[in-house]
Amino acid sequence: MSRVPDVSAVVAGLLQVVEEQQKSSGTISPEVLRSLNLVHSHSLTNALDLIDGNKVTKVVSTSGRWVYQVIGSSGTPYVCFPHSVFCQCPAFKFSVLKKRESVICKHVLAARLATAMGVTEEKFVSNEYIVDVLTHLD
Template sequence: MNKCPDVAAVLEGLLQVVKVEYQSSGQLSSEVLHSLHLLHGQSLLNALDLIDSKKVTKVISSSGRWVYQVTGSSGTPYVCLPNSIFCQCPAFKYAVVKRRDSVMCKHVLAAHLSTAMGTNEEKNVSDEYIMDILAHMD
C-alpha cells in the first residue's frame, strides 16, 4: 500500500499553514512559499499577483450559496467552484485536465490562498445572480 500522501492532502495541509502564518504575522515564510512553489511552480507567482491585485472575489448569495469569481490577467472573470479545482479558464482544460501538467490553475490557487489568508473580497448578490453564473458555466 502506498503511504505517500496525495497532492490534495499536501495542499490542504499547506493551506492550513498559510492560514495560521498569515493570521499571526501578515506574511508567509520563505519555507511555506518554497513548498507552495514546489507544488505549483509559476502558477503560484501568478496566483499571488492576482491576490495582490485584488482580483479574487467570493460572490455570496442571500441564501448562502457562493462561488469564487477570479478576474484573470486578460480581464476575463472566471468562476471557480468552492471545495473544487474546477475553473472555466483554458488553462484548467488544457494544463490540468488534458496534459496534467498542473495540479490547478492560477485562478483556483488564488481563490484557495486568498481564503486561507483572509484577503479575498466579498460581494453579496441575489440567488438569481448565482444561478445565472452557474447556468452560464462552460
C-alpha cells in the same frame, strides 16, 4: 509500507499553514512559499499577482450559496467553486486535465490562497445572480 500523501492533501496542508501563519504573524514564511512553489511552480506567481491585484471575490447570495469569481490576467472572469479544482479557464482544460502538468490552475490557487490569507473580498448578490452565473458556465 509508508503511505505517500496525494498532492491535494499536501496542498490542503500548505493552505492550512498559510492560514495559521497569516493569523499569527501576518506573513507567509519563505519555507512555505518554497513549498507552494514546488507544488505549483507554473501558477504560484500568477496566483499571487491576481491576489495583489484584488482580482479574487467571494460572491455570496442571499441564501448563503457562494462561489469565487477570479478575474484572469486577460480580464475574463472565471468561476471557481469552494471545494473543487474546476475552473472554466483554458489552462485548466489544457494543463490540469489534458497534460496533467498542474494540480490546479492559477485562478483556483488564487481563490484558495486569498481565503487562507484572509484577503478575499466579498460581494453580496441575489440568488438569481448566482443561478445566472452557474447556468452560463462553459
